[in-house]
Amino acid sequence: MDMVTEIGPKEFRSRLASGETPVVLDVREPEEIRRAPFAGALEIPMGEVPGRLDELDPTEEIVVLCHHGIRSRRIAAFLETQGFQRVSNLAGGIDSWSAEVDPGIPRY
Numbered sequence: 001m002d003m004v005t006e007i008g009p010k011e012f013r014s015r016l017a018s019g020e021t022p023v024v025l026d027v028r029e030p031e032e033i034r035r036a037p038f039a040g041a042l043e044i045p046m047g048e049v050p051g052r053l054d055e056l057d058p059t060e061e062i063v064v065l066c067h068h069g070i071r072s073r074r075i076a077a078f079l080e081t082q083g084f085q086r087v088s089n090l091a092g093g094i095d096s097w098s099a100e101v102d103p104g105i106p107r108y
Contacts, residue, residue: 022061
């Protein structure tokens with residue numbers, strides 16, 4: 001199907017720690033984000049992304065996340081069809097991020 005690039009939570013943490021600053025696009029619904037926020041993320045619910053593409057820069061690196069990595073993978077594939085070339089999906093979503101990197105983020 002698609003060839004979306006995946007990045008694991010630990011690799012992503014290492015890249016952030018080394019000073020990389022990709023745009024983190026959180027495509028969860030507002031109530032999910034309130035429950036388990038990812039600090040500094042640009043929050044655009046999945047269904048709103050097509051109508052809000054002007055808020056994203058196709059030249060910037062974007063890492064997309066959701067709860068388990070399924071919706072974000074679909075959005076990453078969509079962004080690629082729209083000409084975005086540096087897009088990755090956070091494998092396992094915020095759930096894996098909480099389990100592997102930041103246990104302070106509640107799991108739900």
